[in-house]
Amino acid sequence: MSVRTLPLVFINLGGEMLYILDQRLRSLNTSEDNSEKGVWSDNDRSRVMNDIVGTLFNRAFMDELLKPQHLYSHRTMKTVLTRIAHASIMRLNAASMDRLYELMVMAFKYQVLLCPRPKDMLLITYNHMDAIREFVQDTPVIVNQVDETHRKIIEVYSSFTEGEFQLLRQTLLIFFQDMHVRVSLFLKNKTQNPNGRFALTTSGPVPHGSDVPGLIRLFDCKGREVRRHGFPVAGSYSSSIRPGSFGLQGPRVIRLGLNMYTMSDTEETHTSNTPSVKADESPNLLAKEELNLLARLMGSMRAEDRVEDEAGTFRVHLFYTDEEEDEEEAGASGGAEKPSFDLINIQATQDEHVTSELALIAGQFTEAEENSGNHSDNREDLLAMMDDL
Amino acid sequence: MYHKEKSLQIKNSASALYNNLGVLRIAPKQLTYFTVVHANVVNMVSASWDGLNYSHRQLQSKEPNVATSTSLIMQAAFCALPSRDLLVVTSQKGIQIYESDGSIMVYWHALETPETPTETAVFARGISAVWENYICVGVSSGAILVFDIPSKGSNITLSEVLEEHNESITDMAPECSGSQECIANLVTADDGGNLCLWKSGEEFQVLNKIPGFEYVMSCSSVKLWKGTVVAGYGSGQIRLYEAVTGILHAEVNAHARWIYSLDIAPFSGLLLSAAEDSLVRVWHLSMTPETNTVEVAHLHNECVTDTQICGAKFCDGDGYAFAVTGYDLSEIIRYVQP
Numbered sequence: 001m002s003v004r005t006l007p008l009v010f011i012n013l014g015g016e017m018l019y020i021l022d023q024r025l026r027s028l029n030t031s032e033d034n035s036e037k038g039v040w041s042d043n044d045r046s047r048v049m050n051d052i053v054g055t056l057f058n059r060a061f062m063d064e065l066l067k068p069q070h071l072y073s074h075r076t077m078k079t080v081l082t083r084i085a086h087a088s089i090m091r092l093n094a095a096s097m098d099r100l101y102e103l104m105v106m107a108f109k110y111q112v113l114l115c116p117r118p119k120d121m122l123l124i125t126y127n128h129m130d131a132i133r134e135f136v137q138d139t140p141v142i143v144n145q146v147d148e149t150h151r152k153i154i155e156v157y158s159s160f161t162e163g164e165f166q167l168l169r170q171t172l173l174i175f176f177q178d179m180h181v182r183v184s185l186f187l188k189n190k191t192q193n194p195n196g197r198f199a200l201t202t203s204g205p206v207p208h209g210s211d212v213p214g215l216i217r218l219f220d221c222k223g224r225e226v227r228r229h230g231f232p233v234a235g236s237y238s239s240s241i242r243p244g245s246f247g248l249q250g251p252r253v254i255r256l257g258l259n260m261y262t263m264s265d266t267e268e269t270h271t272s273n274t275p276s277v278k279a280d281e282s283p284n285l286l287a288k289e290e291l292n293l294l295a296r297l298m299g300s301m302r303a304e305d306r307v308e309d310e311a312g313t314f315r316v317h318l319f320y321t322d323e324e325e326d327e328e329e330a331g332a333s334g335g336a337e338k339p340s341f342d343l344i345n346i347q348a349t350q351d352e353h354v355t356s357e358l359a360l361i362a363g364q365f366t367e368a369e370e371n372s373g374n375h376s377d378n379r380e381d382l383l384a385m386m387d388d389l
Numbered sequence: 390m391y392h393k394e395k396s397l398q399i400k401n402s403a404s405a406l407y408n409n410l411g412v413l414r415i416a417p418k419q420l421t422y423f424t425v426v427h428a429n430v431v432n433m434v435s436a437s438w439d440g441l442n443y444s445h446r447q448l449q450s451k452e453p454n455v456a457t458s459t460s461l462i463m464q465a466a467f468c469a470l471p472s473r474d475l476l477v478v479t480s481q482k483g484i485q486i487y488e489s490d491g492s493i494m495v496y497w498h499a500l501e502t503p504e505t506p507t508e509t510a511v512f513a514r515g516i517s518a519v520w521e522n523y524i525c526v527g528v529s530s531g532a533i534l535v536f537d538i539p540s541k542g543s544n545i546t547l548s549e550v551l552e553e554h555n556e557s558i559t560d561m562a563p564e565c566s567g568s569q570e571c572i573a574n575l576v577t578a579d580d581g582g583n584l585c586l587w588k589s590g591e592e593f594q595v596l597n598k599i600p601g602f603e604y605v606m607s608c609s610s611v612k613l614w615k616g617t618v619v620a621g622y623g624s625g626q627i628r629l630y631e632a633v634t635g636i637l638h639a640e641v642n643a644h645a646r647w648i649y650s651l652d653i654a655p656f657s658g659l660l661l662s663a664a665e666d667s668l669v670r671v672w673h674l675s676m677t678p679e680t681n682t683v684e685v686a687h688l689h690n691e692c693v694t695d696t697q698i699c700g701a702k703f704c705d706g707d708g709y710a711f712a713v714t715g716y717d718l719s720e721i722i723r724y725v726q727p
Contacts, residue, residue, distance in 0.1 A: 001481065001512065113716075117623075161581065162605060163607035166607065166609075166647065167557075170404070178401075200696070202668065206645045207646070210624045211624070211625070212642065213625060213642050215641070216685050218685065219636075219638060221634075223636070223637065232687070235645065235692075
């Protein structure tokens, strides 16, 4: 199938991840007084966003993704996205990452499924990139990284035919197949049914380039129309709306890929597993090709060797369950048994070694980060904030 | 005109691929076989006509141990030849030909796949039996492989490679009216919407080329009946052309989304179209040779709620019943005339 899926997959999934993290971090911003405990300030949020976006749009990483290659497994994808998320000071436990991944993938599945024309997947991608630019608008270096990636995307995909885009879309649909995780925001909007399947409408504007169904035209052998008649359509369609812009800027017109969390409450990032959700692939070895890909992708990302050392980092529990006092809760199994939705909270736990760890983490930041503020002050503030709730 | 019958459950859900449903009616055994592709697996169901017996089988693409994404199947279709029926499965790796019940693989043709992926994907797609003893298979490069099929046994040989298309082959179909008078007995379609008409033989001859639209729009499904090409496009439009002259007989703004499957019931002239817009439509085609015109009449709609349809086929030559598959659906939905 298509060998050009990875850049779009990472940008769109990464974009959804940033929307969710942004919303969760904002929901903890209950006070403007930076010294209040348990609060993430605008500054912290901005730093997390900058770190993640900077890593996702790192040039070497993007160049690696832009090479023609097959789409690999969910496990590889989740591993790399976890690594990207951990480029920030945030740490997500396994259960949180699992839930976050489900949310990201279900959102992207919805966007790809409802995409009017296959080519409009680029507009969905550009919606994510436009929003990402806003998240990092105060850091020109990172904005430039996003712009540069955008130019490369335009270059690679501008020559694709609709048929090639459809092949790409079909490849993604196989990747998403059989995932029916219920997302409370989707259920509330009625975009998703209680059984986890997305609602498809038989009304609305037709995609750009299509005609409204309902007409049969008959011609003679000289090409002249001799008759036309209509037929019952069993739907109510209207003419297509103007096409969106495929350039660096401009109105994208389609709304898929926009941040659906900005308008809603903190409640809206609930997920719940249905019994039909397929478990991850068997715990056997990743195929050799996947391991090679993983090595290449990790190697091209910004150096970050604090991932494995969980002690002393800021743990973030994105998705809170009743049993969540324990560390490394087997969130997957717990979630599957509960018929109700999981509550979501971000908690951060303090650790005695956090100062030294922070110093080490700070040392990993890029030049852009070092320009953005006085680290020692921020460290103290963050320390004060990262207490147990 | 039709009502819904009991669905057939399949082991996996259907993948979003063009023409993702194969149907073969075996009158002597009072059975019908169905095939539905899921990623790297072909799900086969054999259903007895009395509705009492069902059996399932799964065929996997070769080399099942490699990462799933490198052995994806593009299409599975039955080829009914005068001497025998076969099941052809096309994938990124190559072409497999099985006995029609899927029990034995009789032939395997590997596509040349480079060590590292090239700029464009490599795969086989588009399958057709052609009079009298050929099976044709399309390739992503636009080439068409012609296999010579003996009346029994596995001595299948590659007879010819046809190079007329420049874009990936999407679908192909034989002349299905049973008439020997039709000059063209194969139509092939590609991602650019271009159609080629062929006459089979030791050396296939291209009789006509019908170009795609002014703007590039893929032809995802194509049929040939009584010398008329019926083509379904990504724009949702269906066009009817006279095969050998390329004259456009009719244009139908049929669907609001990409058409994924067309089928014709050759004895009655019923046409089935199915698309991502969740709708299956039944039409009637009638030819008037004296005036060289074609009439298209709409007969029936079925909406498969919240489903992007990927396969639809009549279960018999009269169009008395038809079956439908949809992305993420683990069943074959059946409709029958009362």
